[in-house]
Amino acid sequence: xxxxxxxxxxxxxxxxxxxxxxxxxxxxxxxxxxxxxxxxxxxxxxxxxxxxxxxxxxxxxxxxxxxxxxxxxxxxxxxxxxxxxxxxxxxxxxxxxxxxxxxxxxxxxxxxxxxxxxxxxxxxxxxxxxxxxxxxxxxxxxxxxxxxxxxxxxxxxxxxxxxxxxxxxxxxxxxxxxxxxxxxxxxxxxxxxxxxxxxxxxxxxxxxxxxxxxxxxxxxxxxxxxxxxxxxxxxxxxxxxxxxxxxxxxxxxxxxxxxxxxxxxxxxxxxxxxxxxxxxxxxxx
Ligand code: AMP
Numbered sequence: 001x002x003x004x005x006x007x008x009x010x011x012x013x014x015x016x017x018x019x020x021x022x023x024x025x026x027x028x029x030x031x032x033x034x035x036x037x038x039x040x041x042x043x044x045x046x047x048x049x050x051x052x053x054x055x056x057x058x059x060x061x062x063x064x065x066x067x068x069x070x071x072x073x074x075x076x077x078x079x080x081x082x083x084x085x086x087x088x089x090x091x092x093x094x095x096x097x098x099x100x101x102x103x104x105x106x107x108x109x110x111x112x113x114x115x116x117x118x119x120x121x122x123x124x125x126x127x128x129x130x131x132x133x134x135x136x137x138x139x140x141x142x143x144x145x146x147x148x149x150x151x152x153x154x155x156x157x158x159x160x161x162x163x164x165x166x167x168x169x170x171x172x173x174x175x176x177x178x179x180x181x182x183x184x185x186x187x188x189x190x191x192x193x194x195x196x197x198x199x200x201x202x203x204x205x206x207x208x209x210x211x212x213x214x215x216x217x218x219x220x221x222x223x224x225x226x227x228x229x230x231x232x233x234x235x236x237x238x239x240x241x242x243x244x245x246x247x248x249x250x251x252x253x254x255x256x257x258x259x260x261x262x263x264x265x266x267x268x269x270x271x272x273x274x275x276x277x278x279x280x281x282x283x284x285x
Contacts, residue, residue, distance in 0.1 A: 002085070013047040013139075016040060016047030017040050019036055020051045021051060022053065025050075025052075028175075043143075064263075064265070108162075110156055110244050111125035116235060175269075183203065198231060201226040202226050202231055204226065205233070210273045215253075218255065218273065237256050257269060
């Protein structure tokens with residue numbers, strides 16, 4: 001497996017499956033890499049590229065950017081073991097050359113769904129679309145894998161690829177959770193032991209929301225459950241799974257949540273209604 005820092009070094013590894021990440025990889029990320037390996041093997045052994053780039057343009061808080069965990073050597077070893085062909089770890093000037101500015105592509109409508117990520121992190125999705133379009137231009141993937149954990153991001157990327165007519169198969173991978181149900185996230189590394197215990201409130205809120213057939217009741221009950229664990233919720237909202245607007249009868253819906261523990265912001269989501277972990281009570285205290 002190669003580590004490419006420059007566009008020239010990346011060149012032999014284009015045309016495959018791309019997994020964009022910001023590094024500090026956890027076992028959830030590595031399952032995406034394994035899924036990419038499987039996809040590549042079924043498509044004449046095309047390359048599997050994992051990009052590791054902490055994208056400054058998608059952070060709306062300097063502290064979040066500054067404290068984002070970084071550990072490239074460890075990430076590269078893990079990617080090699082999971083079947084990657086190449087880790088692409090570009091510098092900021094490689095991604096964003098000052099003499100050739102990288103445009104923000106026209107944003108799909110899902111990027112600005114009311115009262116969700118865009119409201120709480122203004123500028124986040126423009127940054128995500130900008131970096132992903134740049135990565136797509138450089139890596140020329142035929143497929144790309146994104147986690148359902150970031151449902152709004154996955155929706156944006158799908159919509160952006162459709163809008164720009166990019167010939168890329170956008171594959172969503174189910175959320176990988178810790179034994180207690182908390183979604184794996186690089187940001188979990190920044191939680192104290194006490195906060196890590198409280199973090200389970202978010203997934204418990206999603207489960208509670210799934211017990212209510214009326215969206216407003218679901219949102220209220222889900223939020224109360226999360227906050228009873230000490231999570232400061234920014235939103236817990238039931239939305240149409242595709243448009244991220246108000247849910248429609250008989251269409252798939254999703255409950256989406258974001259909350260804070262100290263300075264750490266966590267997000268999660270689940271199908272709605274009737275979401276349960278395989279054996280939640282076996283893991284939840
Ligand atoms: P990140 O490095 O956090 O930007 O994540 C890189 C990719 O991994 C994104 O597509 C995420 O949605 C995905 N990902 C991160 N955590 C998880 C998880 N727990 N389960 C599934 N996918 C994940």
